[in-house]
Amino acid sequence: MxxxxxxxxxxxxxxxxxxxxxxxxxxxxxxxxxxxxxxxAANLDFIKDSSIDFICTHPPYADIIKYSDGIKGDLSQLPVPEFISMMEKVANESFRVLKKGKFCAILMGDTRQKGHMIPMSFDVMKKFEDAGFRLKELIIKEQHNYRATGFWKKSSIKNNFLLIAHEYLFVFHKL
Ligand SMILES: C[S@@+](CC[C@H](N)C(=O)[O-])C[C@H]1O[C@@H](n2cnc3c(N)ncnc32)[C@H](O)[C@@H]1O
Structure with missing residues (x-):
């Protein structure tokens, strides 16, 4: 449109x-x-260097929701450390294909393991910065429609933790 x-x-x-x-x-x-x-997304060799005006991506959040039954390369099959390593490649490829002066937006959330926060979105942010991007904006997206009823709501009361109700929209600049 x-x-x-x-x-x-x-x-x-x-x-x-x-x-x-x-x-x-x-x-x-x-x-x-x-x-x-x-x-x-970790290997965009079908796209030339510095040829893209804007990147917008919404990766899985490691293996919280599995998007396939085991497709090779599917980020949603990977536990957090392997996910972060693969996102390093995604960051490098994104930097390579984007034109100078343009922006790359990535929507990422966090997870919780054994009652504690795993702020993996910040690890991903760091990989994008290491690839050469500068963080232009950090936007918090409220998550209104998460499935908080049932298991997670009961568990959060029983085990005394807050439900994660936001995601981050990182907007990176290739200077
Ligand atoms: C959170 S969904 C986002 C779907 C869609 N792009 C959107 O924003 O509505 C994550 C998507 O990432 C895809 N995916 C997982 N690993 C990938 C990879 N290595 N390269 C490209 N896409 C991948 C999944 O198949 C899934 O469709």
């Missing part, structure tokens, strides 16, 4: 099929193009 030339990348064919359905419409003012590619 914004007349952009978009490349959408996901490693899971089911997700890609859903995207194909969603972009399959016509509108008189919509003249953008969408190219959907089955690929791994």
């Amino acid at each position: 914004l007349n952009r030339k978009i490349i959408g990348v996901d490693i899971n064919e089911i997700a890609l099929e859903r995207c194909r359905d969603k972009v399959d419409f016509e509108h008189e003012t919509a003249k953008g193009t969408v190219t959907i590619i089955n690929g791994n």
